[in-house]
């Protein structure tokens with residue numbers, strides 16, 4: 001069937017797409033195919049309005065914006081946590097919007113990493129995002145231990161993906177905590193988080209996940225699985241905006257625990273302004289907040305979470321798999337023999353982006369940008385392409401593969417240097 005590779009076919013897919021109307025909800029960049037929603041999601045009109053609402057409240061209410069108006073700021077981190085909870089399969093009070101990915105990982109390790117009685121090691125993997133590794137190393141060092149000895153990085157067999165069995169093998173009786181990414185930031189592999197949680201708990205080990213690349217893209221059931229903790233950013237698939245506040249999840253069974261890094265915004269809200277020197281914990285995920293929330297950096301989430309809850313994550317995931325599946329089919333058909341290697345899993349253990357390697361990747365990305373297609377380069381030779389369910393189309397996927405072919409046939413990438421920019 002060759003019909004599948006025509007522009008007409010792409011258009012029929014768009015016509016049948018039940019999420020197609022959400023595209024109009026976003027501020028699309030003029031004449032541009034944006035495939036970088038896994039690094040920085042696009043602005044939605046509802047998010048823009050939500051920021052405007054905070055500005056208005058500030059303008060018209062001043063200090064009273066904390067407690068008055070439609071969205072009193074004092075309660076916003078909890079409220080956004082409730083709206084976000086369905087995306088991770090958590091109960092409403094198990095999620096709080098606060099901090100950043102890195103800061104939240106520090107908070108959670110400061111709370112849950114208690115090396116004692118020979119159980120002193122942390123298991124992660126060699127494909128982890130660098131900031132996660134730095135945080136793990138420094139938390140081990142803060143406990144007076146040597147990160148070289150106490151941080152176990154499970155190896156990848158193929159350099160791109162992890163085998164859950166290898167991770168489980170590493171869960172020895174010396175291990176206190178396991179920290180892994182739900183979706184690998186390069187290959188896009190989705191780990192079997194349920195299986196890993198069960199395996200860790202069977203060995204009396206705590207487990208937490210970095211959900212930066214899975215939140216808003218892949219469904220989770222953290223409460224159902226019983227995962228101990230998780231943390232993520234909100235500026236990738238969640239479209240929270242540059243530097244948007246992060247979020248974290250703590251399972252109910254840990255609600256009584258004293259936060260490793262306490263601050264007054266972790267207090268029971270009815271007691272916070274008693275200004276006592278004795279910390280009275282909020283008693284839910286909110287306890288892990290520290291200082292005054294960054295209101296302007298979380299406001300956009302009011303709008304974007306509304307869209308997610310309306311569209312429903314199952315529908316988002318379904319379309320995402322269709323978009324990436326279609327893109328892989330087109331790449332297989334149009335770009336065979338051009339030196340591209342698709343490194344993301346081909347099956348449904350792939351997340352929301354494709355990861356393609358090519359020796360000339362850096363300058364192919366520049367050539368794509370010149371054609372007004374926005375990819376994401378990852379050194380030394382990786383191209384990430386994320387067709388996003390809420391705002392990309394099947395036609396854009398088709399156009400992208402055609403443009404790639406044109407760039408390769410015309411060798412237009414050769415006029416650029418094969419080097420990454422400062423931010424890539």
Ligand SMILES: *Cc1c(COP(=O)(O)O)cnc(C)c1O
Nearest residue numbers: 100101102129185210212213233
């Ligand atoms: C994007 C990303 C981060 C970013 O951390 P910040 O603290 O938000 O800068 C961390 N870990 C992973 C896996 C990521 O994909």
